[in-house]
Amino acid sequence: MEKAEMRPNKKVVLKDYVTGFVEESNMEVVATDTVQLKVPEGSTAVLLKNLYLSCDPHMRAQMTKNDKRVAMHNFLPGSVISGFGVGKVLDSGHPDFKVGEHVWGVAGWEEYSLITAPESLFKIKYTDVPLSYYTGILGMPGLTAYVGFHEICSPKKGEYVFVSAASGAVGQLVGQFAKLMGCYVVGSTSSDEKIDIYYENVGGSMLDAVLLNMREHGRIAVCGMISQVNLEKPEGVHNLIFLIAKRIEMKGFNVIDHFHRYPQYVETIIPYIRDKKIAYLEDIAEGLDSAPAALAGLFAARNIGKQLVAVADE
Amino acid sequence: MEKAEMRPNKKVVLKDYVTGFVEESNMEVVATDTVQLKVPEGSTAVLLKNLYLSCDPHMRAQMTKNDKRVAMHNFLPGSVISGFGVGKVLDSGHPDFKVGEHVWGVAGWEEYSLITAPESLFKIKYTDVPLSYYTGILGMPGLTAYVGFHEICSPKKGEYVFVSAASGAVGQLVGQFAKLMGCYVVGSTSSDEKIDIYYENVGGSMLDAVLLNMREHGRIAVCGMISQVNLEKPEGVHNLIFLIAKRIEMKGFNVIDHFHRYPQYVETIIPYIRDKKIAYLEDIAEGLDSAPAALAGLFAARNIGKQLVAVADE
Numbered sequence: 001m002e003k004a005e006m007r008p009n010k011k012v013v014l015k016d017y018v019t020g021f022v023e024e025s026n027m028e029v030v031a032t033d034t035v036q037l038k039v040p041e042g043s044t045a046v047l048l049k050n051l052y053l054s055c056d057p058h059m060r061a062q063m064t065k066n067d068k069r070v071a072m073h074n075f076l077p078g079s080v081i082s083g084f085g086v087g088k089v090l091d092s093g094h095p096d097f098k099v100g101e102h103v104w105g106v107a108g109w110e111e112y113s114l115i116t117a118p119e120s121l122f123k124i125k126y127t128d129v130p131l132s133y134y135t136g137i138l139g140m141p142g143l144t145a146y147v148g149f150h151e152i153c154s155p156k157k158g159e160y161v162f163v164s165a166a167s168g169a170v171g172q173l174v175g176q177f178a179k180l181m182g183c184y185v186v187g188s189t190s191s192d193e194k195i196d197i198y199y200e201n202v203g204g205s206m207l208d209a210v211l212l213n214m215r216e217h218g219r220i221a222v223c224g225m226i227s228q229v230n231l232e233k234p235e236g237v238h239n240l241i242f243l244i245a246k247r248i249e250m251k252g253f254n255v256i257d258h259f260h261r262y263p264q265y266v267e268t269i270i271p272y273i274r275d276k277k278i279a280y281l282e283d284i285a286e287g288l289d290s291a292p293a294a295l296a297g298l299f300a301a302r303n304i305g306k307q308l309v310a311v312a313d314e
Numbered sequence: 315m316e317k318a319e320m321r322p323n324k325k326v327v328l329k330d331y332v333t334g335f336v337e338e339s340n341m342e343v344v345a346t347d348t349v350q351l352k353v354p355e356g357s358t359a360v361l362l363k364n365l366y367l368s369c370d371p372h373m374r375a376q377m378t379k380n381d382k383r384v385a386m387h388n389f390l391p392g393s394v395i396s397g398f399g400v401g402k403v404l405d406s407g408h409p410d411f412k413v414g415e416h417v418w419g420v421a422g423w424e425e426y427s428l429i430t431a432p433e434s435l436f437k438i439k440y441t442d443v444p445l446s447y448y449t450g451i452l453g454m455p456g457l458t459a460y461v462g463f464h465e466i467c468s469p470k471k472g473e474y475v476f477v478s479a480a481s482g483a484v485g486q487l488v489g490q491f492a493k494l495m496g497c498y499v500v501g502s503t504s505s506d507e508k509i510d511i512y513y514e515n516v517g518g519s520m521l522d523a524v525l526l527n528m529r530e531h532g533r534i535a536v537c538g539m540i541s542q543v544n545l546e547k548p549e550g551v552h553n554l555i556f557l558i559a560k561r562i563e564m565k566g567f568n569v570i571d572h573f574h575r576y577p578q579y580v581e582t583i584i585p586y587i588r589d590k591k592i593a594y595l596e597d598i599a600e601g602l603d604s605a606p607a608a609l610a611g612l613f614a615a616r617n618i619g620k621q622l623v624a625v626a627d628e
């Protein structure tokens with residue numbers, strides 16, 4: 001049996017469970033591990049070269065010890081953290097994945113990842129758009145914006161839509177989806193403008209302010225509450241009684257329940273990207289060494305647009 | 315033209331706008347007014363003799379100055395307060411209402427009420443059950459419990475249901491409706507029991523506790539928040555972030571949007587009452603003089619079962 005090539009495999013490791021705001025110093029970049037550039041004999045695993053890693057809000061809760069608010073597994077101190085990313089198949093024991101293909105899905109924050117359950121990966125069909133887009137508009141955040149707006153909010157033409165964190169990965173898309181279907185996008189709740197739909201990314205006092213401005217029979221899609229995820233005790237929301245007088249529907253959702261909609265979403269959105277009918281903004285940090293600061297910056301609102309990390313060229 | 319008989323008309327008047335908990339002393343029973351026992355010539359009004367008055371939580375918000383949380387009009391200091399009640403038609407200028415018929419709907423807290431828009435009244439079809447039931451199980455609270463549970467919660471057989479304020483007018487019915495359709499009714503959230511459906515009558519820290527115990531894809535019908543309606547600044551709710559991880563749907567509603575369902579509801583529920591398949595508990599205060607204390611007692615949780623006031627015999 002041929003001896004497989006071994007390579008160094010730089011990784012971002014969680015140093016300890018995080019309380020309060022996540023800091024760059026909560027993570028460490030270690031360069032001592034190596035990886036074999038072949039999948040184990042007889043396995044159905046896939047070996048990825050990671051090209052882009054996505055910095056997403058859900059990663060904060062994964063850093064807390066036994067956090068029950070998290071839909072994905074918790075990270076372990078001393079181990080590599082993980083998240084959504086884009087990679088290229090270097091080796092494959094799985095009939096559905098061929099060497100040289102591009103995929104997106106959950107991978108380690110490292111140069112090379114061995115994916116033992118590759119069924120969870122999405123194959124990338126269109127490569128005429130930037131591959132980094134598959135961490136955002138063509139990946140999990142894009143689908144989140146799409147199903148959260150179109151399915152959870154049940155929008156109607158002419159309705160008023162307010163999106164919080166409107167420069168983030170999801171928020172920047174919701175506003176554009178709303179305009180494309182003929183809704184009015186409201187820029188700020190400090191105005192007297194009344195709102196039919198609120199796409200909630202922030203939580204806390206923002207939600208309190210919006211509840212005052214919602215219209216009767218309004219709908220709130222609860223996608224995220226980024227203002228709350230770093231707090232030991234979340235802020236109180238005081239205006240929930242308006243849910244009754246205004247007959248408001250407030251619905252939490254997680255995009256992982258909607259992944260079956262992804263192929264349809266891509267076919268819908270690719271023409272808009274190609275025709276430049278949708279603008280999409282990225283904030284790209286270069287190299288794995290910059291990854292901890294990029295992730296911490298997400299919670300300090302340092303990013304403009306979708307925050308991601310470019311790990312390697314092809 | 316025949317001169318109409320004049321009668322004294324005792325009333326419950328709001329003394330001043332209320333802040334904090336409503337007290338008996340916020341109201342005054344005045345016996346100086348008189349009423350003509352005929353509707354004005356040529357009008358389509360209806361003159362009611364009030365038999366029962368209902369003490370309901372929504373009346374608290376109507377006592378606050380310019381309260382935006384209220385779906386009905388605000389009460390005015392110096393004027394008679396109003397609420398749901400049961401009455402008998404003494405005179406009628408409306409072709410749909412005949413002298414001697416019984417109705418329920420919104421009337422003044424007084425001995426006789428002139429109803430100028432009688433289209434909003436419901437005619438009472440079944441009089442073999444206590445007429446007082448039309449302030450509760452056969453009136454607004456009954457329909458509230460029914461549509462709130464069956465429509466807002468979308469219950470499925472075998473699901474776990476928790477109801478707060480379960481001895482109140484609405485809560486005592488929701489639990490029984492849930493059992494009738496094969497759900498499990500959970501008595502307390504202090505247990506480790508997980509809940510699919512929460513019928514919310516209380517709000518505040520109760521809601522926070524329940525959010526921790528909800529199951530994934532749980533549904534919360536927001537019917538009332540009685541713990542909050544007397545507070546100048548409502549308590550904060552801290553656990554809303556669980557809406558996301560647990561994909562919870564939380565929906566405020568107001569029974570006035572569902573009044574078209576009332577005839578169907580009565581036909582459904584009357585056999586259960588006659589066959590004693592539903593137990594229904596009332597707390598009846600005697601006479602208009604006891605009305606202010608009865609209403610204040612509702613917010614001090616002094617009532618067991620549906621609180622109402624018996625004003626007069628037929």
